[in-house]
Amino acid sequence: xxxxxxxxxxxxxxxxxxxxxxxxxxxxxxxxxxxxxxxxxxxxxxxxxxxxxxxxxxxxxxxxxxxxxxxxxxxxxxxxxxxxxxxxxxxxxxxxxxxxxxxxxxxxxxxxxxxxxxxxxxxxxxxxxxxxxxxxxxxxxxxxxxxxxxxxxxxxxxxxxxxxxxxxxxxxxxxxxxxxxxxxxxxxxxx
Amino acid sequence: xxxxxxxxxxxxxxxxxxxxxxxxxxxxxxxxxxxxxxxxxxxxxxxxxxxxxxxxxxxxxxxxxxxxxxxxxxxxxxxxxxxxxxxxxxxxxxxxxxxxxxxxxxxxxxxxxxxxxxxxxxxxxxxxxxxxxxxxxxxxxxxxxxxxxxxxxxxxxxxxxxxxxxxxxxxxxxxxxxxxxxxxxxxxxxx
Amino acid sequence: xxxxxxxxxxxxxxxxxxxxxxxxxxxxxxxxxxxxxxxxxxxxxxxxxxxxxxxxxxxxxxxxxxxxxxxxxxxxxxxxxxxxxxxxxxxxxxxxxxxxxxxxxxxxxxxxxxxxxxxxxxxxxxxxxxxxxxxxxxxxxxxxxxxxxxxxxxxxxxxxxxxxxxxxxxxxxxxxxxxxxxxxxxxxxxx
Amino acid sequence: xxxxxxxxxxxxxxxxxxxxxxxxxxxxxxxxxxxxxxxxxxxxxxxxxxxxxxxxxxxxxxxxxxxxxxxxxxxxxxxxxxxxxxxxxxxxxxxxxxxxxxxxxxxxxxxxxxxxxxxxxxxxxxxxxxxxxxxxxxxxxxxxxxxxxxxxxxxxxxxxxxxxxxxxxxxxxxxxxxxxxxxxxxxxxxx
Numbered sequence: 001x002x003x004x005x006x007x008x009x010x011x012x013x014x015x016x017x018x019x020x021x022x023x024x025x026x027x028x029x030x031x032x033x034x035x036x037x038x039x040x041x042x043x044x045x046x047x048x049x050x051x052x053x054x055x056x057x058x059x060x061x062x063x064x065x066x067x068x069x070x071x072x073x074x075x076x077x078x079x080x081x082x083x084x085x086x087x088x089x090x091x092x093x094x095x096x097x098x099x100x101x102x103x104x105x106x107x108x109x110x111x112x113x114x115x116x117x118x119x120x121x122x123x124x125x126x127x128x129x130x131x132x133x134x135x136x137x138x139x140x141x142x143x144x145x146x147x148x149x150x151x152x153x154x155x156x157x158x159x160x161x162x163x164x165x166x167x168x169x170x171x172x173x174x175x176x177x178x179x180x181x182x183x184x185x186x187x188x189x190x191x
Numbered sequence: 192x193x194x195x196x197x198x199x200x201x202x203x204x205x206x207x208x209x210x211x212x213x214x215x216x217x218x219x220x221x222x223x224x225x226x227x228x229x230x231x232x233x234x235x236x237x238x239x240x241x242x243x244x245x246x247x248x249x250x251x252x253x254x255x256x257x258x259x260x261x262x263x264x265x266x267x268x269x270x271x272x273x274x275x276x277x278x279x280x281x282x283x284x285x286x287x288x289x290x291x292x293x294x295x296x297x298x299x300x301x302x303x304x305x306x307x308x309x310x311x312x313x314x315x316x317x318x319x320x321x322x323x324x325x326x327x328x329x330x331x332x333x334x335x336x337x338x339x340x341x342x343x344x345x346x347x348x349x350x351x352x353x354x355x356x357x358x359x360x361x362x363x364x365x366x367x368x369x370x371x372x373x374x375x376x377x378x379x380x381x382x
Numbered sequence: 383x384x385x386x387x388x389x390x391x392x393x394x395x396x397x398x399x400x401x402x403x404x405x406x407x408x409x410x411x412x413x414x415x416x417x418x419x420x421x422x423x424x425x426x427x428x429x430x431x432x433x434x435x436x437x438x439x440x441x442x443x444x445x446x447x448x449x450x451x452x453x454x455x456x457x458x459x460x461x462x463x464x465x466x467x468x469x470x471x472x473x474x475x476x477x478x479x480x481x482x483x484x485x486x487x488x489x490x491x492x493x494x495x496x497x498x499x500x501x502x503x504x505x506x507x508x509x510x511x512x513x514x515x516x517x518x519x520x521x522x523x524x525x526x527x528x529x530x531x532x533x534x535x536x537x538x539x540x541x542x543x544x545x546x547x548x549x550x551x552x553x554x555x556x557x558x559x560x561x562x563x564x565x566x567x568x569x570x571x572x573x
Numbered sequence: 574x575x576x577x578x579x580x581x582x583x584x585x586x587x588x589x590x591x592x593x594x595x596x597x598x599x600x601x602x603x604x605x606x607x608x609x610x611x612x613x614x615x616x617x618x619x620x621x622x623x624x625x626x627x628x629x630x631x632x633x634x635x636x637x638x639x640x641x642x643x644x645x646x647x648x649x650x651x652x653x654x655x656x657x658x659x660x661x662x663x664x665x666x667x668x669x670x671x672x673x674x675x676x677x678x679x680x681x682x683x684x685x686x687x688x689x690x691x692x693x694x695x696x697x698x699x700x701x702x703x704x705x706x707x708x709x710x711x712x713x714x715x716x717x718x719x720x721x722x723x724x725x726x727x728x729x730x731x732x733x734x735x736x737x738x739x740x741x742x743x744x745x746x747x748x749x750x751x752x753x754x755x756x757x758x759x760x761x762x763x764x
Contacts, residue, residue, distance in 0.1 A: 033224055036272050040229045040325045052468045053487035081227050081323055084307060084315065086434045104486065105435035107521055107569040109305045112490070113761060114327060116275060124275065132272055134231045136305060136325075139489055178763065185758030187489040188686060190751065243659045244678035277625045295677065296626035298712055298760040299685070304570060330680055369572065376567030378680040379495060381560065415606055418654050422611045422707045463609050463705055466689060466697065491687045496709060498657060506657065514654055516613045518687060518707075 034131040040079040041135035042088050043115060045183040046097060048157065049141045055187045058163040058180070059146065061096055062154035065173055066130050070153065072171040074180065076135065085109060085136060093140060095149055102144030111136040112186040115179055126175035139183050160189035225322040231270040232326035233279050234306060236374040237288060239348065240332045246378045249354040249371070250337065252287055253345035256364055257321050261344065263362040265371065267326065276300060276327060284331060286340055293335030302327040303377040306370055317366035330374050351380035416513040422461040423517035424470050425497060427565040428479060430539065431523045437569045440545040440562070441528065443478055444536035447555055448512050452535065454553040456562065458517065467491060467518060475522060477531055484526030493518040494568040497561055508557035521565050542571035607704040613652040614708035615661050616688060618756040619670060621730065622714045628760045631736040631753070632719065634669055635727035638746055639703045643726065645744040647753065649708065658682060658709060666713060668722055675717030684709040685759040688752055699748035712756050733762035 033039075046059035060072040077092035079085060086105050093103040115135040117128035148155035162168060164184055169177035184190040224230075237250035251263040268283035270276060277296050284294040306326040308319035339346035353359060355375055360368035375381040415421075428441035442454040459474035461467060468487050475485040497517040499510035530537035544550060546566055551559035566572040606612075619632035633645040650665035652658060659678050666676040688708040690701035721728035735741060737757055742750035757763040 029227065033228055036220065037224055037228060038231045038270055038272055038274075040231055047489065049489050052466075052472055053489050054468070055489050079229055079325065081229055082309070082314075083229075084434075085305060085325065086436070090434055104523075106488075107429065107431050107435050107437050107523060108494070109570045110301065110303060110568070111305065112301060113758075114276060114300045114302065118273070123273075134270065134276065134325075134327075141486075141489060181763055182758045182761070185686075185755045185763065186492070188491045188755070190754055190758065238680065240680050243657075243663055244680050245659070246680050275625075277627070281625055295714075297679075298620060298622050298626050298628050298714060300761045301759070303681070304567075332677075332680060372572055373567045373570070376495075376564045376572065377683070379564070379682045381563055381567065411609065415610055418602065419606055419610060420613045420652055420654055420656075422613055461611055461707065463611055464691070464696075465611075467687060467707065492683065492685060493687065494683060496658060496682045496684065500655070505655075516652065516658065516709075 038132040038134050041076060041115075041117070041133040042079060042085060042092060043135045043137040043179060044075040044089055044093055044103075044140045045137070045180065046075060046093065046101070046103070046140055046142045046146070047187070048143075055139075055141075055160060055184075055189050057157040057159055058184070059097070059142070059155055059157050060163065060168070060172075060180075061148060061152040062156065063152045066128050067173055069173050071173045071176070072156070072168060073176050074183075075140075078133075089138060089140065093142070096152055097142060097155065098145070098147035098149065100145045100147070101142045104141045104143065106138055106140070111138055113137050113179075113182050115175070117174065121174075124175075125178065128174060137179060137183065139187055160184050161191050164191050229323040229325050232267060232306075232308070232324040233270060233276060233283060234326045234328040234370060235266040235280055235284055235294075235331045236328070236371065237266060237284065237292070237294070237331055237333045237337070238378070239334075246330075246332075246351060246375075246380050248348040248350055249375070250288070250333070250346055250348050251354065251359070251363075251371075252339060252343040253347065254343045257319050258364055260364050262364045262367070263347070263359060264367050265374075266331075269324075280329060280331065284333070287343055288333060288346065289336070289338035289340065291336045291338070292333045295332045295334065297329055297331070302329055304328050304370075304373050306366070308365065315366075316369065319365060328370060328374065330378055351375050352382050355382050420514040420516050423497075423499070423515040424459060424461060424467060424474060425517045425519040425561060426457040426471055426475055426485075426522045427519070427562065428457060428475065428483070428485070428522055428524045428528070429569070430525075437521075437523075437542060437566075437571050439539040439541055440566070441479070441524070441537055441539050442545065442550070442554075442562075443530060443534040444538065445534045448510050449555055451555050453555045453558070454538070454550060455558050456565075457522075460515075471520060471522065475524070478534055479524060479537065480527070480529035480531065482527045482529070483524045486523045486525065488520055488522070493520055495519050495561075495564050497557070499556065503556075506557075507560065510556060519561060519565065521569055542566050543573050546573050611705040611707050614649060614688075614690070614706040615652060615658060615665060616708045616710040616752060617648040617662055617666055617676075617713045618710070618753065619648060619666065619674070619676070619713055619715045619719070620760070621716075628712075628714075628733060628757075628762050630730040630732055631757070632670070632715070632728055632730050633736065633741070633745075633753075634721060634725040635729065636725045639701050640746055642746050644746045644749070645729070645741065646749050647756075648713075651706075662711060662713065666715070669725055670715060670728065671718070671720035671722065673718045673720070674715045677714045677716065679711055679713070684711055686710050686752075686755050688748070690747065694747075697748075698751065701747060710752060710756065712760055733757050734764050737764050 048057045079088040116124045117126045117133040121127035239248040270279040307315045308317045308324040312318035430439040457478045461470040498506045499508045499515040503509035620628045621630040652661040689697045690699045690706040694700035
């Protein structure tokens with residue numbers, strides 16, 4: 001049985017390609033809506049914590065980005081019609097880190113920040129050439145085994161210091177390096 | 192001059208009735224999108240604070256609600272395509288409290304909570320019969336003169352104790368009484 | 383091996399009775415300091431969460447309180463000289479819930495609220511007849527087996543609705559019922 | 574008339590030099606307590622915001638620090654026995670920025686982070702050679718005229734980019750550069 005409003009992961013993944021469920025969007029309609037409405041997104045920065053809750057490493061995916069680059073990025077994705085925020089978080093975390101990642105989505109709905117992505121990179125410094133997206137950003141401890149999905153080329157764990165380095169920032173686009181530093185600041189491990 | 196991505200208040204208010212700016216939605220298209228995409232909203236609980244920052248009173252509008260009732264409610268409204276969150280907050284606060292309210296939108300983009308409104312009142316307890324909306328909720332001190340707009344029938348200031356009372360809760364619908372209590376809790380004045 | 387600045391649990395518990403470690407306080411000196419300095423405390427509201435992070439139950443201890451009453455209360459205690467906040471949280475959670483509770487102290491140091499306890503119950507509504515204490519309050523999911531310590535007479539798990547009820551509020555003193563409602567609000571489950 | 578528990582600013586300032594009010598500490602006793610109890614502090618990062626709430630500049634004092642250096646630093650100070658957090662914030666802001674600074678202490682008691690200063694610089698990266706201090710950190714918009722007090726040698730306003738620069742970081746000690754970056758991250762203006 002599924003919780004109210006929680007689409008099953010399989011249907012959702014298919015739905016992003018060829019949508020048949022009533023009330024959801026075809027690819028064409030999504031393209032059209034993207035030009036006229038801000039979309040709701042979630043960003044999740046996966047972390048490993050020690051037994052006292054201290055963040056000891058940060059996970060970054062290597063993936064093809066909306067701007068055509070191959071970049072490092074946190075877990076990110078759209079919230080579907082009828083879907084709860086925490087179900088969208090679970091779905092995208094499972095999709096990108098595999099079904100055994102055991103993410104611990106925070107109990108509080110309050111995100112640590114809100115990221116506003118715009119097609120114009122000048123508006124907020126966060127850039128998505130496809131759309132205006134308003135993204136709720138969370139730090140999510142994962143305790144299980146992570147296997148990057150077929151969408152992601154790689155998953156790399158690094159220390160907070162490495163994650164905040166200029167070298168890693170250069171491998172990120174669209175302002176995701178800044179999002180990562182905001183996350184590190186929130187959990188008190190920004191160098 | 193206007194900040195990047197900031198629509199002028201006048202254009203925005205017209206746009207909600209007859210939309211002509213390219214990239215925004217006609218009334219029909221908005222109806223259609225509402226059935227298929229979560230919309231981005233903001234909720235703002237206007238408060239008066241003393242010189243030490245303590246919340247001494249809370250403002251509630253009396254207005255026609257999406258469910259057809261006449262209810263007490265905080266300031267609330269949609270974020271437009273291309274609009275920054277804080278510009279949407281300013282726009283809705285000015286629209287509902289008048290141009291002299293002098294709202295102090297918080298410096299931090301982090302909302303105190305995220306409210307998920309669904310057409311089905313059972314999903315989250317927050318209900319909007321028109322749409323699935325994801326709303327970023329803020330407490331906003333106002334220091335100027337507030338005059339409820341023509342959309343609102345009245346604006347009433349009450350103490351935190353009154354605002355959290357059962358009597359006031361009965362005058363609110365869609366879970367807005369709960370939103371109000373979450374706001375009072377965040378600023379430490381929930382009785 | 384112990385992390386820097388982390389006292390071992392055993393030493394700490396002894397230290398609260400007869401302090402011999404240099405730099406810590408004897409019982410007499412603590413009494414004296416309590417009359418002249420605000421003390422640093424932590425409050426931890428233990429919760430059970432489901433696999434999506436939703437709080438499904440809240441744990442309350444039954445214990446002898448500073449005011450002499452037998453009351454329901456969250457986990458609470460002093461931060462020692464040289465001790466990190468998260469180590470104080472772990473120590474008090476282990477002391478009150480037993481060594482198998484497996485608390486997940488949040489990664490972020492930001493508390494959901496700060497509670498100011500005063501000997502005068504009128505100052506803030508939070509009351510501790512012994513002292514002025516500034517307490518950082520956290521919601522802490524626990525995933526293991528909880529066994530109330532000898533200090534606590536009982537540990538009871540209840541739903542968020544029960545925890546926020548008037549009946550349970552009547553069993554709490556010093557403003558702890560209010561702290562509990564603030565915690566429920568923060569995690570979005572205040573009724 | 575003064576709010577309950579609020580010491581008048583004048584008495585408080587005198588009290589830090591020669592303490593006569595019953596229940597407060599003499600200089601000798603404070604020295605002694607500093608070796609045995611964590612002290613409660615507040616850190617306040619003063620900022621200027623535009624009319625939409627965006628942080629446009631950050632204020633840093635130039636002052637003699639506990640470690641003997643002349644360094645840039647935010648407003649910081651001790652919470653006294655019987656004093657509310659927000660009164661301590663007001664008192665230190667007035668002391669360091671002058672009586673016309675018009676600080677807007679946040680309505681919510683939740684700090685954006687908690688900073689743990691230790692005599693040993695290795696414990697947390699935040700260092701105070703005099704004491705173990707637990708400091709609640711807030712970003713505080715000021716709208717009036719700021720005049721650095723006699724304690725401070727200078728007050729300089731700089732853009733968020735300048736404040737986060739390596740050059741400014743080199744002028745700060747005890748981890749205050751890191752605290753400043755955490756504040757900039759919280760308000761979304763960390764470069």
